Amino acid sequence: MKPYRDLLFILILAIASLIWSLMIPDLNIYPLNLPPLALFVLFLPGYALLAALKPPIYRNNLCIRAVYSVNLSILITILLIILSIPLNSNDIPLRILLFSVTIIFTPIAFIRRNLVETETEPSTTPVKESDIVTFPESMEGIVIRVENVGMEFNLSQEKVDNIKEYFIKLVKGELLYQEFWALKNVSFQVKKGEKLGIIGLNGAGKSTLLKLISGVMKPTEGKIKVNGGVVPLLELGGGFDSNYTGRENIFLRGALLGYSKSFMERKFDEIVEFAELEEFIDVPLKNYSSGMISRLGFSLSTMVLPEILILDEVFSTGDIKFQKKSEERMNSLLSKDTTVLLVSHSMAQVKKLCTHAIWLDKGRMVMEGPVDEVIAEYEKSIRK
Amino acid sequence: MVVEGIKVHRFIANFLKYRYLLIELVKKNIKIKYRRSVLGIFWSLMEPLLFMIVLTIIFSTLFKSDIANYPIYLLTGRLAFTFFSDGSSQSMDSILINRGTIKKLYVPKYIFTLSVVLSSLVTYLLSLIVLFAVMIATQTPFTTFMFLAVVPTILLLIFTIGVGLILATYTVFFRDIKHLYGVFLTLLLYASAIFFPADIIPAKFQILLQINPLFVYIEMLRDAFLYATWFDPIQLIYGTIVAIVSLIIGIIVLYKNQDRFILYI
Numbered sequence: 001m002k003p004y005r006d007l008l009f010i011l012i013l014a015i016a017s018l019i020w021s022l023m024i025p026d027l028n029i030y031p032l033n034l035p036p037l038a039l040f041v042l043f044l045p046g047y048a049l050l051a052a053l054k055p056p057i058y059r060n061n062l063c064i065r066a067v068y069s070v071n072l073s074i075l076i077t078i079l080l081i082i083l084s085i086p087l088n089s090n091d092i093p094l095r096i097l098l099f100s101v102t103i104i105f106t107p108i109a110f111i112r113r114n115l116v117e118t119e120t121e122p123s124t125t126p127v128k129e130s131d132i133v134t135f136p137e138s139m140e141g142i143v144i145r146v147e148n149v150g151m152e153f154n155l156s157q158e159k160v161d162n163i164k165e166y167f168i169k170l171v172k173g174e175l176l177y178q179e180f181w182a183l184k185n186v187s188f189q190v191k192k193g194e195k196l197g198i199i200g201l202n203g204a205g206k207s208t209l210l211k212l213i214s215g216v217m218k219p220t221e222g223k224i225k226v227n228g229g230v231v232p233l234l235e236l237g238g239g240f241d242s243n244y245t246g247r248e249n250i251f252l253r254g255a256l257l258g259y260s261k262s263f264m265e266r267k268f269d270e271i272v273e274f275a276e277l278e279e280f281i282d283v284p285l286k287n288y289s290s291g292m293i294s295r296l297g298f299s300l301s302t303m304v305l306p307e308i309l310i311l312d313e314v315f316s317t318g319d320i321k322f323q324k325k326s327e328e329r330m331n332s333l334l335s336k337d338t339t340v341l342l343v344s345h346s347m348a349q350v351k352k353l354c355t356h357a358i359w360l361d362k363g364r365m366v367m368e369g370p371v372d373e374v375i376a377e378y379e380k381s382i383r384k
Numbered sequence: 385m386v387v388e389g390i391k392v393h394r395f396i397a398n399f400l401k402y403r404y405l406l407i408e409l410v411k412k413n414i415k416i417k418y419r420r421s422v423l424g425i426f427w428s429l430m431e432p433l434l435f436m437i438v439l440t441i442i443f444s445t446l447f448k449s450d451i452a453n454y455p456i457y458l459l460t461g462r463l464a465f466t467f468f469s470d471g472s473s474q475s476m477d478s479i480l481i482n483r484g485t486i487k488k489l490y491v492p493k494y495i496f497t498l499s500v501v502l503s504s505l506v507t508y509l510l511s512l513i514v515l516f517a518v519m520i521a522t523q524t525p526f527t528t529f530m531f532l533a534v535v536p537t538i539l540l541l542i543f544t545i546g547v548g549l550i551l552a553t554y555t556v557f558f559r560d561i562k563h564l565y566g567v568f569l570t571l572l573l574y575a576s577a578i579f580f581p582a583d584i585i586p587a588k589f590q591i592l593l594q595i596n597p598l599f600v601y602i603e604m605l606r607d608a609f610l611y612a613t614w615f616d617p618i619q620l621i622y623g624t625i626v627a628i629v630s631l632i633i634g635i636i637v638l639y640k641n642q643d644r645f646i647l648y649i
Contacts (some may be wrong), residue, residue, distance in 0.1 A: 153647060161558065161559050161648065162556065162558050162560035163558045163560050163561065163564075164560060166558065211646075214489070214490060214512045215490035215644075216486070216488065216489065216490055216646060217644045217646050218486060230490075240411065243416050244412065244415075244416075244421065248412070248415075251408060252408050252409075252412060255402075255404050255405035255407075255408040255409075256404070256405060256485060256489055256491055258402060258490065260403045260404050261404050261407075280573075293387075
């Protein structure tokens with residue numbers, strides 16, 4: 001079995017170096033004793049270290065790892081000679097250090113090897129520019145299930161955020177909290193590929209609901225189950241670091257979304273090209289115009305076709321040319337199997353993009369159903 | 385109340401998913417810190433060196449201190465203390481500074497704190513170069529006991545992460561902890577015997593020094609670099625226990641409170 005080969009190898013080496021150190025205890029002619037000693041004593045931790053730190057390169061190649069470990073031990077030996085640290089086989093702290101390195105890194109190497117093999121890449125479905133918007137006829141599984149969700153906020157009269165005020169209010173007895181349910185008893189299900197619009201007046205709890213689904217907040221009561229990666233498209237351009245260049249911000253945002261470095265490297269050119277920022281990519285973001293920042297934000301947020309897309313008010317960015325491009329991309333995002341949650345005050349937009357809708361009012365769900373019916377009822381209630 | 389699909393409960397899988405974020409954040413912290421300065425990263429080398437020169441002059445001429453090899457004595461203490469104080473006080477802001485991100489995306493909160501502590505570890509490791517340079521200059525012998533410095537460094541790292549998590553959590557709720565902590569750090573500086581010998585502290589207060597984990601780690605570092613001896617077993621055991629306990633408390637405090645962060649930031 002492959003995973004045990006490493007262990008066996010290290011075990012044999014450990015026994016060999018143990019026997020060696022017992023057999024020749026008095027080889028202390030410095031620095032003549034260094035090379036053989038270093039080869040034996042340093043090889044082991046070097047091997048473990050390399051196995052632990054560089055799994056992609058050395059993963060399945062015992063030979064390469066062994067060669068590199070020899071090189072490493074030679075390097076360390078040279079370093080020891082330069083620093084004129086006497087190394088002898090009876091040096092206990094050194095022994096302990098080297099053996100502890102071996103002991104610590106061997107399990108790490110194992111864990112990493114097994115994990116690297118099972119690690120999965122994020123879905124890399126490319127976003128196609130020219131896709132016809134089609135809604136899937138057959139609904140498959142349910143991707144979002146919201147059951148009896150309630151979200152309670154403590155609205156204090158003023159925001160107490162320091163100890164001094166906390167104690168003053170505590171002594172005065174002013175530390176009263178007003179209970180406020182932003183959401184109460186909300187339940188619904190979203191099937192794969194469904195486009196759900198969330199409508200309601202300001203303060204109805206629409207954004208809170210989106211935050212709960214994207215995992216930013218946790219509900220006070222009830223359950224939320226989400227199957228699939230959620231990509232929130234809340235605000236463009238927010239969350240960038242202005243001291244950082246465009247290039248650095250792309251990698252940072254990718255990391256925040258949980259993508260790996262290799263994945264971002266593959267996507268990098270595409271992102272830059274779409275945002276039309278080739279010339280400015282190594283300029284700090286503070287020198288960007290706001291249009292450039294939102295172009296970068298849009299390009300980044302839509303680089304992967306997500307399983308679940310969350311839109312808080314649909315946006316349009318940039319000049320006319322870019323608007324057209326971004327609209328095309330939005331359409332391709334909204335097609336296919338992507339599940340979409342959209343919050344908007346524009347009924348026309350909801351009608352255009354969504355198949356279903358829910359209507360929230362003061363944290364409670366008023367109605368749920370096909371988009372036309374819900375909007376008709378909603379508009380009727382507003383006119384009253 | 386677990387949002388599945390984000391694997392909140394699967395700690396390790398989550399950590400592996402965001403480990404690249406951790407590396408990126410550490411890089412960012414270090415890059416931003418030195419981007420605008422002419423000397424760049426060399427500041428982290430210059431600063432302890434200048435500090436050492438000034439204090440060595442003061443203490444060897446004015447106070448006539450009788451510490452053997454004072455520069456090394458001072459530097460080991462100073463490096464460890466800077467690591468702790470930088471790491472923990474930057475941790476306090478780590479959640480608040482990233483509020484923009486936390487409000488919009490799901491990211492494990494501890495990543496931000498961890499990244500700050502790890503960047504001060506990088507600075508600490510860099511400034512070890514200064515220590516080696518001064519060791520060569522003062523002809524302090526290099527011994528293999530030096531390698532044992534790994535032990536107090538790891539303990540100090542664990543301890544700082546634990547304290548950092550606790551501070552990061554409570555700073556979200558009480559912003560003025562920051563000012564109190566500044567005062568506390570000054571106190572701690574004196575209670576860690578960094579630039580004076582430990583025995584000038586009266587016997588009555590010696591206990592304060594002995595229970596101060598920072599002093600314990602600094603002494604262990606001195607054992608490795610300066611005295612070339614084994615660690616005091618009591619210090620080793622005490623230091624390990626304090627580090628692990630503080631990490632456990634830190635994790636518990638963070639996990640109990642992190643869901644409420646969003647309401648306060």
